[in-house]
Amino acid sequence: MKRYDDDDDRVWNCGAWFEYILVVVVSSILLIAASVLTIFWTIYYRKGFNMDDPKLQFNLHPVLMIGGYITLSGFCKRLPVPSVDNSWTECFIHVLIVVAILLYRICRCCSHLIVKLCHTFFHACSIPCIVIGFMAVWDSHNQQQIPNFYSLHSWLGMITMGLFALQFVLGFFSFLILLCCENATYKFRSTMVPIHASFGVATFMLAIATAVTGLTQKAHFELGENYSQTVEEGIIMNSIGVILTGLGIIIPFAVRRSNSPANCKVYVTERI
Amino acid sequence: MKRYDDDDDRVWNCGAWFEYILVVVVSSILLIAASVLTIFWTIYYRKGFNMDDPKLQFNLHPVLMIGGYITLSGFCKRLPVPSVDNSWTECFIHVLIVVAILLYRICRCCSHLIVKLCHTFFHACSIPCIVIGFMAVWDSHNQQQIPNFYSLHSWLGMITMGLFALQFVLGFFSFLILLCCENATYKFRSTMVPIHASFGVATFMLAIATAVTGLTQKAHFELGENYSQTVEEGIIMNSIGVILTGLGIIIPFAVRRSNSPANCKVYVTERI
Numbered sequence: 001m002k003r004y005d006d007d008d009d010r011v012w013n014c015g016a017w018f019e020y021i022l023v024v025v026v027s028s029i030l031l032i033a034a035s036v037l038t039i040f041w042t043i044y045y046r047k048g049f050n051m052d053d054p055k056l057q058f059n060l061h062p063v064l065m066i067g068g069y070i071t072l073s074g075f076c077k078r079l080p081v082p083s084v085d086n087s088w089t090e091c092f093i094h095v096l097i098v099v100a101i102l103l104y105r106i107c108r109c110c111s112h113l114i115v116k117l118c119h120t121f122f123h124a125c126s127i128p129c130i131v132i133g134f135m136a137v138w139d140s141h142n143q144q145q146i147p148n149f150y151s152l153h154s155w156l157g158m159i160t161m162g163l164f165a166l167q168f169v170l171g172f173f174s175f176l177i178l179l180c181c182e183n184a185t186y187k188f189r190s191t192m193v194p195i196h197a198s199f200g201v202a203t204f205m206l207a208i209a210t211a212v213t214g215l216t217q218k219a220h221f222e223l224g225e226n227y228s229q230t231v232e233e234g235i236i237m238n239s240i241g242v243i244l245t246g247l248g249i250i251i252p253f254a255v256r257r258s259n260s261p262a263n264c265k266v267y268v269t270e271r272i
Numbered sequence: 273m274k275r276y277d278d279d280d281d282r283v284w285n286c287g288a289w290f291e292y293i294l295v296v297v298v299s300s301i302l303l304i305a306a307s308v309l310t311i312f313w314t315i316y317y318r319k320g321f322n323m324d325d326p327k328l329q330f331n332l333h334p335v336l337m338i339g340g341y342i343t344l345s346g347f348c349k350r351l352p353v354p355s356v357d358n359s360w361t362e363c364f365i366h367v368l369i370v371v372a373i374l375l376y377r378i379c380r381c382c383s384h385l386i387v388k389l390c391h392t393f394f395h396a397c398s399i400p401c402i403v404i405g406f407m408a409v410w411d412s413h414n415q416q417q418i419p420n421f422y423s424l425h426s427w428l429g430m431i432t433m434g435l436f437a438l439q440f441v442l443g444f445f446s447f448l449i450l451l452c453c454e455n456a457t458y459k460f461r462s463t464m465v466p467i468h469a470s471f472g473v474a475t476f477m478l479a480i481a482t483a484v485t486g487l488t489q490k491a492h493f494e495l496g497e498n499y500s501q502t503v504e505e506g507i508i509m510n511s512i513g514v515i516l517t518g519l520g521i522i523i524p525f526a527v528r529r530s531n532s533p534a535n536c537k538v539y540v541t542e543r544i
Contacts (some may be wrong), residue, residue, distance in 0.1 A: 147500045150511040152488050159514070202521045205477075209357045209484050209517045216424050216485040220492040242426040242431070245481045249474045252524055 023254045029142035030250065031074045034243045035067040037236065045233045046222075060136035062214065066244070068129020069164075070207050074247060077200065077255050078121040116175060123168055130161060153217050156210040163203045171196050201252045208248035212241045286513050295526045302522065303346045306515045307339040309508065319507045320493075326415035332408035334486065338516070340401020341436075342479050346519060348394040349472065389445060395440055402433060425489050428482040435475045443468050473524045480520035484513045 011128035042048065042059040049063075134157075141148050148154065174192045178185040218229050219237050227234050286522035314320065314331040321335075406429075413420050420426065446464045450457040492497050493511050499506045 026464065067341055093356045147502070150500045150506060152491065152510040155510050156484075156517055180356055182392060198525055202525070205521055206517060209481065209513075211480050212424065212428075213484050213488040213513070216488045217492065219424065220489065228422045230419070230422045234422060238424045238427050241481075241485070242427055245428060245478060248481065248520075249477055253474070 023250065025252060027074065027247065027250045030243050030247050031071045033239060034247065035063075035071045037240050037243065038062050041233070041236050041240065045236065054140040057136050057143075058140040061133050061140070062211075062218070064129040064133030064136065065207075065214075066240070068133065070211065070244065070247070071202070072122055072126045072129070073204060073207075074251055076119050077204070077251055092180045113179075120172060120176060122175065123171075126164075127160045127168070130164065134161065151213070151217060153210060153213040156206060156213060159191060160203060160206040160210050163199065163206065167196065167199050167203055201255055205248050206249055208244050211244050215244075217240045277345050288392070294523065297527060299346065299519065299522045302345045302519050303493030306512060306519060307335075307343045309512050309515065310334050310338045313505070313508050313512065317508065323335060326412040329408050330412040331414075333405050333412075334483075336401040336408070337479075337486075338483060338512070341398045342476070342483065342516065342519070343445065344394055344398045344401070346478075346523055348391050349476070349523055367425040385451075392444060392448060395443075399434075399440070402436065406433065423485070423489060425482060428478060428485060432475060432478040432482050435471065435478065439468065439471050439475055469527065473527055476523055477520050480516050483516050487513045487516075 042063055047056055051058050138148060140146075149158070168190075174189055174196065178189060215237050218248050219234060223231060223234055289422055316336055318331050321331050410420060412418075421430070423446055442464075446461055446468065450461060487509050491506060495503060
């Protein structure tokens with residue numbers, strides 16, 4: 001608890017709170033909208049899911065990658081509120097259920113370890129989504145004899161998955177396993193914090209770039225000439241892309257905004 | 273000069289300097305590589321430029337948008353070195369001509385206003401690039417009777433251009449025109465700094481998302497079935513996309529990294 005001793009020195013003014021709540025609410029809406037719109041698109045326009053039909057099996061790919069990876073991991077990003085241990089998921093739940101200003105007090109009661117475990121748990125939930133999402137497109141391509149790994153989308157996707165796996169393994173090792181000898185590993189863990197946070201945001205942004213190229217590719221494959229006639233499905237797909245790009249901007253901004261009311265020292269230590 | 277009074281309190285250690293130099297060098301290489309590879313691609317594979325042929329007129333679009341906007345504006349982003357007034361352009365030139373560690377002393381001798389004017393000048397240079405780049409594709413589409421503004425690429429592009437124009441006008445007004453009554457506008461300008469910086473990074477990232485969707489679209493239009501056969505041109509186009517995504521990660525990281533050795537107060541005031 002020692003590292004939060006100087007909590008009361010920092011007073012958040014109205015502007016900082018307004019910005020904080022705005023970022024939480026807007027990014028929550030965008031994260032949910034991206035998933036809902038993708039599910040709607042695959043079910044309404046792409047005829048839903050069926051593992052026996054390679055074309056419908058493909059539809060698992062965007063849903064699991066956007067819903068299971070981007071939305072889940074977006075909610076897991078930690079907002080740098082001084083002396084408040086909160087994950088995005090907690091923030092979101094709290095914003096929904098309490099008057100926003102109460103968040104500060106409520107988040108204080110969660111232990112740092114519980115927040116860490118939540119962060120790990122939600123990222124662990126992404127793993128089956130990513131694996132099944134990847135297998136769905138791989139199998140669907142093979143059955144239709146479409147080659148793999150030729151497009152910009154697939155290249156970016158491979159880099160994203162590799163970085164995610166590395167982040168998960170290194171994060172699990174550094175911030176959970178090494179807790180067994182807490183004092184001896186303190187310095188190493190504090191060095192790892194900014195690296196883990198930066199690569200986490202990098203992975204998220206790579207995922208967004210992968211998703212927008214995937215959507216563009218799918219629009220050209222499925223809609224062909226109709227895409228240029230501004231059909232309804234094209235508008236839905238473009239909207240998913242715009243929402244995802246919005247997320248690619250707001251999440252990194254929320255995670256490390258330059259006008260953070262915290263000073264840098266606290267900012268780093270509170271996230272170890 | 274008053275606002276830099278406490279310069280000597282901040283000592284950069286080896287790690288911080290190494291990170292700083294690494295970020296400057298890697299992003300400079302990526303910015304130049306993106307432009308060079310795009311020019312090479314359009315000249316070698318897409319038969320260069322010719323205003324009389326709508327297909328070759330189109331080639332101005334990727335070159336001017338990537339070379340004239342992304343590269344130019346990437347170099348203009350300011351790295352948050354405490355008490356060092358430097359723009360990316362200066363950083364880049366200095367890294368090339370001096371032993372990297374000398375940068376600190378050399379940047380100190382540039383006045384804040386000169387850095388600001390450089391920042392404005394390079395962004396102003398982007399304007400004709402964006403306008404001609406936009407006109408090139410607009411005119412080429414119209415001559416070939418291809419519809420406009422239906423794709424995700426065009427939607428993202430419109431948002432990017434709108435945000436760039438807004439940023440330029442507001443930035444010019446806030447940080448240059450308002451200098452005429454320097455003391456009276458100090459508070460307003462200091463409020464505008466984080467907003468201008470955040471929207472600047474957002475515009476840059478939107479440009480990257482626009483570019484990767486544009487590349488994917490172009491690959492499907494021009495290469496068609498050949499794209500899936502992993503042809504040489506496809507590899508070049510994918511590489512441009514990967515480089516651009518790398519820039520979308522490293523530039524925001526450089527501009528406001530969470531492990532900045534400066535404390536937040538200085539970090540904000542030194543960029544007013």
